[in-house]
Amino acid sequence: MFRLKPLQRLGALAVPAPETVLHELVTGEPVTVPVGVHRVRVPKPNLPVVEIGDEQAPMMSAVVLGPPWSLLDDIVAGRPNAELHLKRWLAAAIRRQYLLMSSYPAAGVMGFAKGDPRVPEGEVWIGDQGIAPINYKSGVAIRYPIASSTSARWVHIRRCDGTGIWINDRTLVVGMQGDSDGDLLFVIWGEPGTAEPVELPDTPPVDFAHALITPSDPKILTWTEQARGHKAREAVGLLTWEAWLLARANADIAEHEEALRQSWADAYDRYTHYIEHVMDGRKTGQGFNPYQSTLAAEVGPLTRRSAQYGVQLMVGSRQNTPLNLLASPEEILRQYWSGRWTGVRPIQVTEADTELNTKPQEVLAP
Amino acid sequence: MTTETVIPEALTGFTDPQPVALPGGRWVAWQVGPEFRGTRPLVLLPADWQERPHEVTPYLIPPKVIPRGSTGWAFTDPLRRLQLVWEDATRRQETTGARPGRSVEEFVLSEGVPVDTYLPLQPWVLEREIAISDEFDRMQVPAICEALGLVMDWTSKSHPLRQAGTPALVEAVSQVLPSRIRPDRTYRELRSLLKNGLPLQRPDPELGILGQVMTRLVVAAVPFGGERTDLVWVTPSGAEKLTATRRFDVTEADYEHSFRHVEHVHYERYLRREREAYRMPLWRYTPAVRGWFKMKPPHVKVVTAAGIKGMGVHCLPLRTVDGTEIDMVVDARSVESKDAWAWFVQEDENLWLGEIPAGVTDHGPHYHRRQAVSVRPELHILAQLPMDPVRQLQPELMQLKGLLGMAHDLGLAELR
Numbered sequence: 001m002f003r004l005k006p007l008q009r010l011g012a013l014a015v016p017a018p019e020t021v022l023h024e025l026v027t028g029e030p031v032t033v034p035v036g037v038h039r040v041r042v043p044k045p046n047l048p049v050v051e052i053g054d055e056q057a058p059m060m061s062a063v064v065l066g067p068p069w070s071l072l073d074d075i076v077a078g079r080p081n082a083e084l085h086l087k088r089w090l091a092a093a094i095r096r097q098y099l100l101m102s103s104y105p106a107a108g109v110m111g112f113a114k115g116d117p118r119v120p121e122g123e124v125w126i127g128d129q130g131i132a133p134i135n136y137k138s139g140v141a142i143r144y145p146i147a148s149s150t151s152a153r154w155v156h157i158r159r160c161d162g163t164g165i166w167i168n169d170r171t172l173v174v175g176m177q178g179d180s181d182g183d184l185l186f187v188i189w190g191e192p193g194t195a196e197p198v199e200l201p202d203t204p205p206v207d208f209a210h211a212l213i214t215p216s217d218p219k220i221l222t223w224t225e226q227a228r229g230h231k232a233r234e235a236v237g238l239l240t241w242e243a244w245l246l247a248r249a250n251a252d253i254a255e256h257e258e259a260l261r262q263s264w265a266d267a268y269d270r271y272t273h274y275i276e277h278v279m280d281g282r283k284t285g286q287g288f289n290p291y292q293s294t295l296a297a298e299v300g301p302l303t304r305r306s307a308q309y310g311v312q313l314m315v316g317s318r319q320n321t322p323l324n325l326l327a328s329p330e331e332i333l334r335q336y337w338s339g340r341w342t343g344v345r346p347i348q349v350t351e352a353d354t355e356l357n358t359k360p361q362e363v364l365a366p
Numbered sequence: 367m368t369t370e371t372v373i374p375e376a377l378t379g380f381t382d383p384q385p386v387a388l389p390g391g392r393w394v395a396w397q398v399g400p401e402f403r404g405t406r407p408l409v410l411l412p413a414d415w416q417e418r419p420h421e422v423t424p425y426l427i428p429p430k431v432i433p434r435g436s437t438g439w440a441f442t443d444p445l446r447r448l449q450l451v452w453e454d455a456t457r458r459q460e461t462t463g464a465r466p467g468r469s470v471e472e473f474v475l476s477e478g479v480p481v482d483t484y485l486p487l488q489p490w491v492l493e494r495e496i497a498i499s500d501e502f503d504r505m506q507v508p509a510i511c512e513a514l515g516l517v518m519d520w521t522s523k524s525h526p527l528r529q530a531g532t533p534a535l536v537e538a539v540s541q542v543l544p545s546r547i548r549p550d551r552t553y554r555e556l557r558s559l560l561k562n563g564l565p566l567q568r569p570d571p572e573l574g575i576l577g578q579v580m581t582r583l584v585v586a587a588v589p590f591g592g593e594r595t596d597l598v599w600v601t602p603s604g605a606e607k608l609t610a611t612r613r614f615d616v617t618e619a620d621y622e623h624s625f626r627h628v629e630h631v632h633y634e635r636y637l638r639r640e641r642e643a644y645r646m647p648l649w650r651y652t653p654a655v656r657g658w659f660k661m662k663p664p665h666v667k668v669v670t671a672a673g674i675k676g677m678g679v680h681c682l683p684l685r686t687v688d689g690t691e692i693d694m695v696v697d698a699r700s701v702e703s704k705d706a707w708a709w710f711v712q713e714d715e716n717l718w719l720g721e722i723p724a725g726v727t728d729h730g731p732h733y734h735r736r737q738a739v740s741v742r743p744e745l746h747i748l749a750q751l752p753m754d755p756v757r758q759l760q761p762e763l764m765q766l767k768g769l770l771g772m773a774h775d776l777g778l779a780e781l782r
Contacts, residue, residue: 164734264747
């Protein structure tokens with residue numbers, strides 16, 4: 001038993017606060033908390049339970065809540081600078097949260113993409129079965145994986161019967177490199193409002209302008225061609241990494257927001273071109289040679305091995321953040337999210353070098 | 367006195383299960399399926415399957431080609447591999463403290479494929495395939511298949527060239543195919559249909575065993591306007607033929623997440639009675655939900671034996687001039703991209719007709735729901751999202767700051 005005067009006030013801790021670990025410890029009922037769309041059971045931790053109280057105060061079992069127990073032990077034991085340590089730990093934890101944030105969750109709806117020329121460009125029609133009502137009038141439609149700068153775009157939302165997300169055919173196929181044979185489309189909720197209802201078509205959009213079809217004998221691939229085609233798919237990961245590398249390198253030297261957006265868009269659009277080659281190579285059996293890719297050739301020879309090192313470098317440098325301690329963590333996070341901060345020092349751009357913005361690869365040459 | 371062999375319900379879809387002895391005692395196993403080069407796949411259930419009848423998922427371990435030996439590869443029997451894992455771990459037990467039971471467990475869970483028992487033909491397909499190790503380069507696969515007499519075209523879409531079909535499987539399936547098809551574009555879709563096809567309410571007896579998940583439809587191919595999106599338009603008659611059922615038997619939490627928002631779902635709640643493995647004599651009761659719902663076009667994905675597939679869309683009833691009812695309309699360019707003209711006869715300048723077996727797979731209404739998606743910086747930039755990432759962190763930051771506040775409230779931080 002401990003005789004700790006300040007802990008006598010721990011009676012306050014015994015409030016069965018809902019959605020905390022304490023709730024379960026006090027009431028015995030399990031706790032679940034919402035994480036996105038899931039309800040997640042909070043595991044009961046192995047907390048240090050101490051017996052408190054003395055002749056004057058009632059005896060009770062209590063749990064010491066808080067950050068690393070050793071820190072609280074310090075406080076409880078009244079060691080010097082304990083409060084300072086606690087504050088530092090919390091400040092470090094907050095900073096870490098900021099710096100490790102490489103993505104964040106956004107709420108929306110997911111459904112199968114249905115491309116139709118009768119859906120106007122810039123609109124999606126969301127089948128409201130299972131998700132009604134829709135209280136948003138616009139949002140961002142995204143087709144995963146993102147394979148071009150136009151794979152994600154702002155759209156007006158309308159609702160219709162049934163399931164699936166209807167979208168303009170050209171937007172889906174050309175803009176987002178997708179089709180309607182099972183591709184998923186996400187719509188992130190944007191502006192609140194009312195999604196207007198719309199009637200679905202019930203006849204196929206027949207067009208006799210395409211009547212010049214001459215059925216031919218199927219092309220039979222040899223097994224080697226097939227193997228070569230399937231092997232081409234291995235280049236997709238490498239190309240994705242190249243595109244990121246190129247985009248981040250160019251984003252570092254962008255001077256204003258539009259140039260920044262353009263650098264990412266350019267990288268993704270060059271990427272689209274190579275991905276199309278990979279997919280064609282798979283169907284024709286010609287394959288794809290990643291060593292001949294010039295997507296980001298200026299940044300060095302790209303092989304599977306170099307990609308691994310590169311990714312390690314990117315992740316590693318992001319975690320060991322070469323921090324400017326004078327900048328607030330919020331500022332660094334905003335910079336990272338605006339694409340400027342990559343963990344690599346930005347190159348100083350002078351007035352005379354302004355034209356380099358259009359040819360950023362030359363800056364990186366030794 | 368005769369010994370009665372109990373065959374679990376989970377093994378119903380497998381062909382000719384024969385029990386085999388396994389070392390270790392945590393799993394029971396059966397050899398299933400037709401023999402190929404002296405091997406048969408192995409299906410395993412936990413040894414206490416009778417005490418947990420609802421949660422038993424059979425694990426199938428197919429014969430596998432692995433990199434080994436002087437030729438560079440070896441064709442292996444799953445039962446023999448499992449015995450070797452046991453023997454190896456037993457030998458190492460004395461010196462290294464290895465636990466043979468755990469080694470077997472790891473082997474089963476890493477090499478085994480969980481089989482969905484609500485899909486009627488999944489066991490039938492899986493027990494007729496041979497696995498090829500990931501360690502091979504894809505360019506080695508043709509030579510391996512040729513040496514063993516396997517069919518490489520029978521590949522998986524998601525893990526290409528890691529599953530090969532046995533000749534018997536491809537021959538059985540070829541009964542419903544015309545001769546002039548493009549195998550590499552057709553088989554992988556057909557495999558997906560057979561493996562993931564839902565049981566139809568009205569099976570097609572003409573297609574034999576395959577009729578459980580496929581039925582013959584009158585398909586019209588016409589040139590569509592706009593881009594080729596691969597949508598398929600299903601008329602009411604086609605929708606009627608393609609109506610399938612999706613069974614489920616899940617815990618309450620899974621039900622809330624996956625099926626609650628499905629329309630017209632038939633379900634009942636019950637208490638699942640099961641015993642924890644090796645924990646005597648406690649029974650555990652879990653609230654669970656079981657039931658079924660109809661999956662019917664236009665809210666499903668339709669896959670045909672011709673390889674043409676797409677999300678279904680509702681279409682008005684259609685007939686040809688001679689009164690034949692059309693079940694489905696597809697884009698002529700989809701036919702072209704799959705080289706599937708052998709299925710069709712030209713009826714008119716812009717109309718081709720064909721009778722094609724088709725079915726529906728396990729995608730559709732229960733995937734349409736609210737979600738949280740992960741937004742990364744590039745998406746933020748490309749889509750010009752106005753969200754401030756710092757704001758997104760507020761809940762976590764408040765929690766941390768709350769800790770400090772709590773310490774102050776409790777007087778902890780005032781200590782000296």
